[in-house]
Amino acid sequence: MTTFFESIAASLTAPATVRSRVTVPLRFPDGFTAVAEVLTFHGLADGKEHLLLAFGDWDGMLHDAADGGNTPLVRLHSECLTGDVFGSERCDCGPQLREAVEQISAAGGFLLYLRQEGRGIGLYSKLDAYALQDTGLDTYEANRALGHGDDERDYTAAAQMLDAVGATSVRLLTNNPDKAAQLTSLGITIAEQVPTGVHLSEANHRYLAAKRDHTAHTLDLAPAAVERVLDPAADEPAPPAVETVNTAPGPGRILDRVDALIPRLRERAEATEQLRRLPESTMAELKAAGVFEMLSPKALGGSGLGVDTYAEVVRRLSRGCASTAWTAGHLAEHVWMLARWPQRVQQEVFAGGPAPLAAATGAPVGTAEKVTGGYAISGHWSFASGVMHSEWALLAVQHHGVRMQALVPVAELELLDVWHTAGLRGTGSNDLTAEQLFVPDHRVQDWALLGSADNPGSRIHPDPILHTPMAILLNLVAPSAALGAAEHAVELFREGMMVRRGKNTVETRQSDSLLAQARFAQAYGQLATARLHWEEAVRLVAGADARLSNLDDGGRAAYRLSLALSGEASAEAVRLVAAGSGGSAQRLAHPLQRIQRDVNVLLSHPTLAIDPILEQAGRGLLGLVFTVPSF
Structure with a gap:
């Protein structure tokens, strides 16, 4: 007897084809970044504008999978405007999307973003169901009260998309058994079902319990864990609504990510020379790999790694492109330098994430004059590697014979395009100038203090790397x-x-x-x-x-x-x-x-x-x- 899904598959007159491919750098509210290749398609069965986001060396992974190697990790994520965009806690969609991107970025594979709002009933109907849930119905009872099914999603288009890129065998990242069943019926082999995390909060515990009870989602909602979320005054401390973890890569993962970049760095090496700076695609991939945050303190979302990993990353990047290694190495090092500053500056520069980008130059040393509330600095600084990609500049200045460092927004400086050299052309190590530029007191510090093992940042963060004298990494x-x-x-x-x-x-x-x-x-x-x-x-x-x-x-x-x-x-x-x-x-x-x-x-x-x-x-x-x- 032909099953429902088999009849759907048989009704498809033609396979889907890839319509376009474009690289998009992603950044999540917690600062996590990744680079996705976004694919669109012709010929999807439902005619909707679904997207496939590919991460890592997916072409190579598919080739290896055909030879018996690892299969790609795949997540089918149904659109959720309220959770994905606005951060609604009535569901777990936003945290699941964030988790999926990180896992797939690390493992290689695909996230399919499917335009099936509200388990297929649409945005307005979903909000109507929310109103009914406020009267006491659970999510499934509310759907039925509106005349909808428990789950109206159809993954035929998802199977077409996977087939179009050659991913006919996948490791499926899901707690939903229906996704695996539909894909299997549509000809996609599920080599492994990988569970997602349980993103439990006070606002979504009934929603998660309903998914477990009605549609057999594999969710471990232990009573003690639920009680801790619902009653912060319980004997055991309550965990946060969504468990906060440091997602920065460790040494092994970051080195694997860097190795994966080497072939693409070699392909872009000539273009990097001609641009006289790193291509935006290279910068996006370095950010996604966690290169810039590798020396950033763990409390700020960084990896807090050591000197040995840092040196090895620079060495491996240079196997692909020396200009890239030079620029990335110094930009990562300058994040570490910023983490040595006092708390007030750290709150300012790390507000946007664990890896603020800054150029640093000390040749020649500029001058600093004390004025009310700060200093007026002047100078012409050379060799500002990475300045073409930086928001901040760390500038060496001298005041009454004392060498100091001034932290200045690059936008307040004049940038001179003078980097025309025989080698390392892609570093964009241009000059910076300023004349009587005001810098507030808190953004000017004694160089000897910042460079020492006992610097202000080392008293804020326990990461051992912050006790390393500045000259070691320089x-x-x-x-x-x-x-x-x-x-x-x-x-x-x-x-x-x-x-x-x-x-x-x-x-x-x-x-x-x-x-x-x-x-x-x-x-x-x-x-x-x-x-x-x-x-x-x-x-x-x-x-x-x-x-x-x-x-x-x-x-x-x-x-x-x-x-x-x-x-x-x-x-x-x-x-x-x-x-x-x-x-x-x-x-x-x-x-x-x-x-x-x-x-x-x-x-x-x-x-x-x-x-x-x-x-x-x-x-x-x-x-x-x-x-x-x-x-």
Whole structure:
């Protein structure tokens, strides 16, 4: 006997087809961000404008699923204007939507936003049902009183959408058994049913209980939990209406997300150079991956991660694009710098979320004059990396011989488009100027205080990373970026040697040449040296003593020396690769040519300038006093 859903499926005259695809960055009220590729369709059975939001490397996941790998995570979410947009607590739709986007962003898959308001009865009818519920009926009884069914939703269009993108086997994120039953009848295989959270509040407990009792939703509504929500004066403390959790990614998840970005960063590397800033698509993906919030305190919604994860993220991003690694590394670092400020400033800059974006520059130092209520600052500051994407600027100023830092909205500064360089062109490290610009007292702080292990933010937040002296992280970006770029260069060299036919030689492949084999071994050895020095430096500052207060001059010298030697070895590996890669590698668009230029610029940065580092490191290792106190 043909079932109802089978007859619907059979009645479809043609499959749906994808109509359009567009990338949309998403931001939720709690600050969580994600990037979705939104698909629209032709030929949906009900003629409605349903949407499919794709997250992560979904094309790759579908390919892997066909070979027996993981299937995509899928959520069918029916439109709920009151809950999704206005935050109504009479249902759990808004929290479920937020939860689904985070889970699918992390796992890869699809959220289908289906235009089926009020379980298919429409917005006005749903509000009429709300009025009846206020008289004592539950949600299903109210629907029936209005002449509607318990649930009038039809997932035929959802099955068409999934079929159109090739997702014929899915892990379904739901507590509703009807969704799984309909999709199965429509030809979609449910590899696993993944339950959603129980978003219980005082306003929706009867609604959730009705879903459990009438339509067998798998909801665990233990009496004790309900009692705690309904009676805050009960013996046990009441949980919040919707459990508040820190959703920032941990070390493993953020590194996985960064790895997934690398192919797209490589595809955009040339465009990034030409733009002389990061593309908006790259910025959106970095935000969605949690890169900018990785050093932000947990209490502010950040990840509160350590030095080792931070350095590894910069290194891996540079395997895709050195300009992206440089910019993202510094913007993340500047979030950490803002978290070191006093509470008043933190309340101001973190009001919009856990990762306010700020450029920071200290060269050359500007001037600050004390005026009523604050300071008047003037200066011309260079190398403001990330300023093209920033709301704030951290500027070095001097007042009566004391170095200070002023926090200023970028909109109040003049931006000079001067970043025309051979390498790291995509960082947009332009200049900023100001003349007698007023900055209130609370947004000007002593640099020595902000840079110390015992800074104002470290007394507010328990995250160990805030006790790390400022100089530790300031010195990490350039060598980490150089190492990641060198790793990419050696990878490209190996690939080219294995497949390319040599010119003017008798060898079939370049790898068949004894000289080429020796050159590759040299490059590989230099890369190994760079990696070992870098790992030693990270080990020195990422140990159990999070405050690093006992890192003596010898330890600081060893740290800076290891980073400098890592940068030198990375540059030598890139030089060997470029010299052995033929004339084609000299084209401006060639990845190796770009890597070589980027690494050359990295080595000119003060954090990798070898001569002064060797001098000061030698003094520190010999037990002599540093002649550069900031070292």
